[in-house]
Each structure stands twice: as structure tokens, then as C-alpha cells.
Amino acid sequence: MIAKRTAAAICALLVSIATTSTAQDDEARAASLARDAEKLMADGNIAEACGKLRESVELDPRSATALDIGVCREKEGKLGSAYRAYGQAAEHAAKEKRDDRKQSASGKKNKLIFRIAKLTVVVPDAVKVDGLTIRVNGDLMASDEWGKEWPSDDGDLNVVASAPGYDNWETTVKM
Numbered sequence: 001m002i003a004k005r006t007a008a009a010i011c012a013l014l015v016s017i018a019t020t021s022t023a024q025d026d027e028a029r030a031a032s033l034a035r036d037a038e039k040l041m042a043d044g045n046i047a048e049a050c051g052k053l054r055e056s057v058e059l060d061p062r063s064a065t066a067l068d069i070g071v072c073r074e075k076e077g078k079l080g081s082a083y084r085a086y087g088q089a090a091e092h093a094a095k096e097k098r099d100d101r102k103q104s105a106s107g108k109k110n111k112l113i114f115r116i117a118k119l120t121v122v123v124p125d126a127v128k129v130d131g132l133t134i135r136v137n138g139d140l141m142a143s144d145e146w147g148k149e150w151p152s153d154d155g156d157l158n159v160v161a162s163a164p165g166y167d168n169w170e171t172t173v174k175m
Contacts, residue, residue, distance in 0.1 A: 033056035046075050046076050086105045087105070089102075121150065129163045
């Protein structure tokens with residue numbers, strides 16, 4: 001009985017250590033990506049910088065990085081993506097209790113509201129299956145955004161619907 005408890009405690013400890021180690025690795029990788037993005041932005045490699053920032057915020061969601069993504073996307077002329085990034089930055093800032101960043105992100109978002117294109121993706125009930133995801137130019141559209149105006153970029157939008165066990169459906173929409 002004692003051996004079983006000891007084994008269970010050791011397993012729990014190892015899982016805890018592995019989880020902490022992974023989180024620290026993600027934070028370090030995210031910080032490295034953000035630093036790389038700063039250099040790329042300074043060198044004028046905007047698209048590559050935006051990609052690194054996006055990867056960074058996926059690893060370690062922070063308001064400062066999300067704000068940087070918004071600025072980066074604006075420089076690219078991708079106003080819908082910038083609008084969404086500023087919204088995420090405001091949400092992260094609220095969780096971080098950073099009112100300064102929340103106000104900054106909200107202000108930047110509000111300045112874009114009348115300049116962005118909006119895409120509405122309607123998903124009929126008949127095709128709503130478990131695990132269905134919709135991506136627009138690689139960005140995940142949350143299921144609660146289906147059927148609503150979604151801030152999008154101008155130009156060609158690649159819309160992909162996918163679900164486990166089904167073939168992907170894909171189309172291009174011109175905005």
C-alpha cells in the first residue's frame with residue numbers, strides 16, 4: 001500500500017516537473033521569437049516579423065506581444081488581422097491587470113473599426129460536426145463567430161473548413 005502511494009506521488013511530481021519545464025521552455029521560446037521579430041521589423045521584414053510574433057503569442061499569450069502583432073499587421077496593410085490582434089491584446093491586458101495596455105489596444109482597435117472588411121461565414125446545422133474548425137488565411141475563426149461579421153483583411157481570403165474524418169472544404173473569397 002505504501003509503495004503504491006509512493007509511486008503515485010513520484011508520478012505526480014514528475015508530471016508537475018514536466019509541465020513546469022514545458023511552460024518555461026514555451027516562455028523562453030516565445031521571448032526569443034519576439035526578440036527576433038523586433039530585429040526583423042527594424043530591417044523591414046514585416047511579414048516574417050508578424051509570423052514570429054504570431055508564433056510567440058501562441059506559445060505564451062501576452063498583451064505586449066499581441067499589441068506588437070496588431071502594429072505589425074497594420075504595417076502589412078492587414079487591417080482585419082490588426083483589429084483582431086488589438087482585441088486579443090485588450091483581453092490579455094485585462095487578465096494581466098494592465099489598464100495602460102488595455103486602453104492602448106482598445107484605442108488602436110477602435111480607430112480601425114470603419115476601415116476593415118468583414119466576412120460572414122455561415123455554417124449550416126447539417127454540416128456542424130464534432131471537431132469542425134474554420135480557418136481564414138490560417139487564422140482560426142472561433143465557432144461563436146460563425147454567422148457573424150468577422151474582421152478580415154482585404155484581398156483574397158483562403159477559407160478552409162476541416163473536421164476529423166472528413167475531407168477539407170476550401171474556397172477563396174475576394175474582399
